[in-house]
Amino acid sequence: MNRLPSPHRPRALAPIPHVAGVDYDVLDELIGYTLRRAQVAMFLAFHEATRGLEITPPRFTALVIVGANPGIGQSALGQVLGIARSGAMMLTDWMEQRGLAERHQRPGDRRAWGVYLTARGEREVARMKRRVLAEDRRRSAKLGAGERRRLLALLKKLAG
Amino acid sequence: MNRLPSPHRPRALAPIPHVAGVDYDVLDELIGYTLRRAQVAMFLAFHEATRGLEITPPRFTALVIVGANPGIGQSALGQVLGIARSGAMMLTDWMEQRGLAERHQRPGDRRAWGVYLTARGEREVARMKRRVLAEDRRRSAKLGAGERRRLLALLKKLAG
DNA sequence: GCCGATTGTTATAGACCATTACAATTCTCC
DNA sequence: GGAGAATTGTAATGGTCTATAACAATCGGC
Structure with a gap:
């Protein structure tokens, strides 16, 4: 089985x-279940693209x-x-420890910090995004370009 | 905030x-991100439908x-x-403890058990499914009936 | 009949994230 | 202008989910 370096393991490897031969009953008519599959x-595509990078979807999104x-x-x-403040803080800690982002004082408000990418962060994030x-x-690519666009539109409509 | 009876809390309440005013950059072009949203x-629809039932998506799927x-x-x-055997076993334990399913010996093989719904399980699962x-x-319903069907088809094509 | 594969099981551990509480600061509004 | 409410970041804690690893019993192929 496809093992990963223990930390930052994905939930599902396959x-x-x-x-x-298995009857899926009502599941195949549920948007929710099909969505999850x-x-x-x-x-897995994401995991493939970021292999060896110690990154996860929430971290990528945050970056x-x-x-x-x-x-x-x-x-x-x-x-x-869509997570609690404490979770955002841990993500920020992680970005800072990796040298990808920094907290800077913001002039207006002495409570809020404000997160910025470092120069290195900019480079790495650009690479990751590509x-x-x-x-x-x-x-x-199993979908044609038109189908892909239509899927995106339908999903956005669904998510509101 | 919308609190729930501690156990079996969903991961996201909203x-x-x-x-x-937030720039989502490349995220809005990613099937992966849009899919997650x-x-x-x-x-949330699932959570609504099973309110008060101590059930979760994996439990429902198993049932x-x-x-x-x-x-x-x-x-x-x-x-x-799509989970490990040990997880399937804990789900089975849960179904059995709730009186929804039972393990029975299977004639051919004395290792494998074989899981069956109880009469009560049949009733409750039918209700849940509805x-x-x-x-x-x-x-x-934000999607029309045709759009809904098309979305299902596209998702299935994507999941392979 | 023996070796490898499979099944269910148990114990352990780790990732993820919410909850709660707290101090500092800002905002509201009288 | 001042008191109380609200907001920000932080820290500590805990719960849930699920994978991993190890094990005994059993089966299958040769």
Whole structure:
């Protein structure tokens, strides 16, 4: 089996299969279940693209958001990620320890810190974005370009 | 905030929002990210449908699979769910403790047990299925019937 | 009949994340 | 202008989920 260097192991190393001879009953009519199977499949694409990088989807998302919104506060970061403030803080700690981001005082407010990518962070995030996007496209190449666009639109409509 | 009776708490109580004024950069072009947002949204539908039932998506899936495939072994169950055998066993323990399923010897093989729904399990699972399906449809009603079908097809094609 | 594979099981450990509480600071509004 | 409410980041704690590893019993192929 495909072992990983213990920390930062993904939850699933293999896609959720559709086992032959098994009756899936109502599951195949549920958007929720089908969504999850597709998500696991695409998670593998992400894992492939970031192999050896000690990164996870939340970390990647945090890096991209900080890169595109320099000086964002940790509460706002948590809100965007859909996690609690304490979780956003741990992500920020991680980014800082890796030298990818820094906290800087913000002039207006002495409570809020404001997170910024470092120069090295900018470089690495740009590289990651290229790789993740390429792999996401490659893995979803089972769909044609039109289908891919339509899927994105449907998903966004669903997520509101 | 919306508190729940400590055990069996869902991971996310609120949808992942699209915060106004925030630049999402490449995220909005990633199937993986968009998929996750949609999945969280639909998870809330599930949570709504099973409120007060001490159930989770893996538990529900296990119950449905056992119901539709009586006598399935725990290894096969784990494979269908995409989890390790040990996890399938704990799910089976849970179903048994709740009186929803039972392990029975299977004639051919004295290693494998074979899981079956109890009469009460049959009843409860039927009820759950109705509720979950109804809520899944309700929550995805933002899409028209045709869009919903197309989304299902695209997701299945993606998950392979 | 023996060796490898498979099944269920148990124990352990780690990742992830929410909750709670706290101090510092800012905001509200009278 | 001042008191109380709200917000920010932080730290400590705990719970849930699930994989990993090791084990005994059993089966299958040769």
